[in-house]
Amino acid sequence: MCAAPLAGGASGADALRALLPHLLAALRTGATARPGPLPAGGPAAVTRHVTETLGPVLPDHGTGAEEALRTLVHTLAAGAADPAHPLCAAHLHTPPLALAAAADLAASALNPSLDSWDQAPAASTLEALVTRALAAEVHPDAPDPDALVTTGGTESNQLALLLARERAAAAARPGHPSHPHTHPHPTTHPTPLRTLVGANAHHSFQRATWLLGLPAPVVLPTPRGTLDPTAVHHALTDLAGQPVLVAATAGTTDAGLVDPLPEIADRCAAHTTPTGPVDFHVDAAYAGPLLFSATHRGLLAGLDRARTVTLDLHKLGWQPAAAGLLAVRDRADLAVLGHTADYLNADDDTDAGLPDLLGRSLRTTRRPDVLKTAVTLRALGRTGLGALVDTCMTLAQDLADLVEKSPHLELHARPTLTTVLFRPYDADAPTVAAIRRTLLTEGRAVLGRATADGRLWLKATLLNPHTTLDDLIQLITLVEGSTPR
Numbered sequence: 311m312c313a314a315p316l317a318g319g320a321s322g323a324d325a326l327r328a329l330l331p332h333l334l335a336a337l338r339t340g341a342t343a344r345p346g347p348l349p350a351g352g353p354a355a356v357t358r359h360v361t362e363t364l365g366p367v368l369p370d371h372g373t374g375a376e377e378a379l380r381t382l383v384h385t386l387a388a389g390a391a392d393p394a395h396p397l398c399a400a401h402l403h404t405p406p407l408a409l410a411a412a413a414d415l416a417a418s419a420l421n422p423s424l425d426s427w428d429q430a431p432a433a434s435t436l437e438a439l440v441t442r443a444l445a446a447e448v449h450p451d452a453p454d455p456d457a458l459v460t461t462g463g464t465e466s467n468q469l470a471l472l473l474a475r476e477r478a479a480a481a482a483r484p485g486h487p488s489h490p491h492t493h494p495h496p497t498t499h500p501t502p503l504r505t506l507v508g509a510n511a512h513h514s515f516q517r518a519t520w521l522l523g524l525p526a527p528v529v530l531p532t533p534r535g536t537l538d539p540t541a542v543h544h545a546l547t548d549l550a551g552q553p554v555l556v557a558a559t560a561g562t563t564d565a566g567l568v569d570p571l572p573e574i575a576d577r578c579a580a581h582t583t584p585t586g587p588v589d590f591h592v593d594a595a596y597a598g599p600l601l602f603s604a605t606h607r608g609l610l611a612g613l614d615r616a617r618t619v620t621l622d623l624h625k626l627g628w629q630p631a632a633a634g635l636l637a638v639r640d641r642a643d644l645a646v647l648g649h650t651a652d653y654l655n656a657d658d659d660t661d662a663g664l665p666d667l668l669g670r671s672l673r674t675t676r677r678p679d680v681l682k683t684a685v686t687l688r689a690l691g692r693t694g695l696g697a698l699v700d701t702c703m704t705l706a707q708d709l710a711d712l713v714e715k716s717p718h719l720e721l722h723a724r725p726t727l728t729t730v731l732f733r734p735y736d737a738d739a740p741t742v743a744a745i746r747r748t749l750l751t752e753g754r755a756v757l758g759r760a761t762a763d764g765r766l767w768l769k770a771t772l773l774n775p776h777t778t779l780d781d782l783i784q785l786i787t788l789v790e791g792s793t794p795r
Contacts, residue, residue, distance in 0.1 A: 317418070317419035318419055318420055318421065332375075332376045336379060336387065337383060337384075337387050340383065340385065340387020340389075343384070344388045344753070346397065347391065347392055347397045347398035347753070347754075348389075348392065348756055350751070350752055350753030351751065352750070359389065360385060363382075364382070364385075391403075396774055396776065396777040396778065396781035396785075397781065397784065397785055398755075399756060399757060399758075399771055399772055399774070399785070400756045400757050400769065400770075400771060401771055402596055402625045402771055402773065403771075403773070404625055404627075404628050404773045404774075405628065405773070405776075406628055406630040407628045410628065411630050412685075413682040413686075414630050414681070416681065417679070417681045421677070422434075424667055424670065424671070425667055425668060425675055425676055426654040426655060426664075426667055426668075427667060428664070430678060434667055436684055437680040438665075440684050441457040441459060441680070442456055442457070444621070444635060444637065445638065448614065448637040449614050449619075449638075451614060452614075452640065453640075454642070455638060456638055456641035458635065458644065458670055459634070459635060459670070459671070459676075460632070460634035460635060461631075461632040461634055462631065462632050462634040463593060463595030463622050464518075465634060465636075466621070466634050466635065466636040467514045467515055467593055467620055468514065468518040468522070469636045469672070470555070470591045470618040471518045472522060473618060473647075474553075474591070475503045475524065477646075478502075478503045478585045478586075480646070482501075501551065503554070503555060504524075504527075504549055504553065504554045504555075505555050506528045506545050506549070506555070506556045507527045507556075507557045508530050508532040508559065508569065509529055509531050510537065510562045510565075510567065510569075511527075511559055511562075512593055515527050527557075528545055530545055535762065539573035539577050542578075543577045546577060546581040547581070550583075551583065551584060553586075553589075554588045554589065555591055556577075557591045557592070559592070559593045560597040560598065560610055561594060561596025561727055562596075563596070564731075564762065565731055565762060566597075566725060566727035566771070567726050568609050568610070570612075571616075572615070578590040589618075590616045590617055591618045592613055592616040592618075592619045594610065594620055595622040595634070596622070596727065598610070598613075598620070599625070599695065602692050602696040605700050606700065609726070609727075617640075618636060618638050619636070619637045620635070621635040621636075621637060622635075623683055623686075627686070629682055629683055633682065633683055644669060647670075647671075648666070648668070651674075655667070698775045702773055702774070702775055703727065705777055705782065706728040706729065707725065708779055709770060709786075713730065713786065719734060719735065719789065720734070722763070728773060729770070729771050730769070731767040731768070731769055732767060733767045734790075739766040741793075742759070743759065743766060745793060746759055748792050749788060749789075754788055755788050755789075757770055757785075757789075758770070768789065
């Protein structure tokens, strides 16, 4: 009999039950062994410890399930940058909800693959229901919105450019053929899609244009941190005669700012190209979940006017990564992603009523990441998620208050979302960078860095709703104590 039990089937739950105590104990002891938000000693110390603990990666004889779980999970937890620690506040790296992580375990145990219905009967239906509901949150007045599950903002932004490229190519062909299985190479069109972004945009747009064979984005300066609608108008005038996608940002990575979406949407609507209106995309990977907050959703006014919108629920949605989405106003825009692989979606199977899933992603094998999101939405509802968003927004304001009260620290600006930029007064860039690295190496705090107004700032991104005012005071005290006098 095989000594390695499976996670699925009638006996799978029992096999997991036997292992879970060891897993949970290792998570607990690992977190206890790391007194701060990350291990002390820096990269060299962490690498040495992991290497010595691991030993041979593929030993001749295994150590057994219980020992392997205890040792490696403990090592990973002890050496983690733990987003659940209130002083781990550098990046858009969220502490996942316990119920979402539990749901993710079920997804791993059942292991549906969303590339064909016969591998994921219930999961495919669940994904369709959840994505359409979330798309309707983004585009409440659209007649047929939909969304695709992605690995995050980078994939979502790339998909948005791909859809815009294919719309432009289809519109340029005589008679506008749009068979979903036809994928013209972008370079066959004499005027390929141009992408217009602000200097505040995510780096994924640069990569996306490269991967899709498109010209590099036209990058507009954002001296005030956000995209200027007048600059967009002038750039669109200069690009007249070419298909264009304008990508705005709702929640910039460095400062958490939101571009003026209604005004940018107006500029896109006022300009047309030979292949149709200017496409408007919003990268709302960070700020998108403000839609759940009755208090703060007004910051996303104009989002519904975008043709495509990027969302990440592994940021202000507290999901384990990955939990990205690309929402579209019109489900018909997704038809171009259709693809046939006879072993997965033969025409006669589709005609017989088996759902065709290959057009739901550029990936083939795809885990049911939607389950954890569905569990979270059901458990917390709109008000529960909105309350978590509101808490983190308030924490950012509290931290800004503390910075303003400190005689040693300077605040860049009042926060728009949950990002706070601050720095010691009169510190030069090397000093600011050294403060951050000192706190990292000592394992005491995890802060990010951002350049704004030509100066380097410390960045706190507050995504942990369990953070307290005392935690924020401790963070300020650590920074002040690390500042040379």
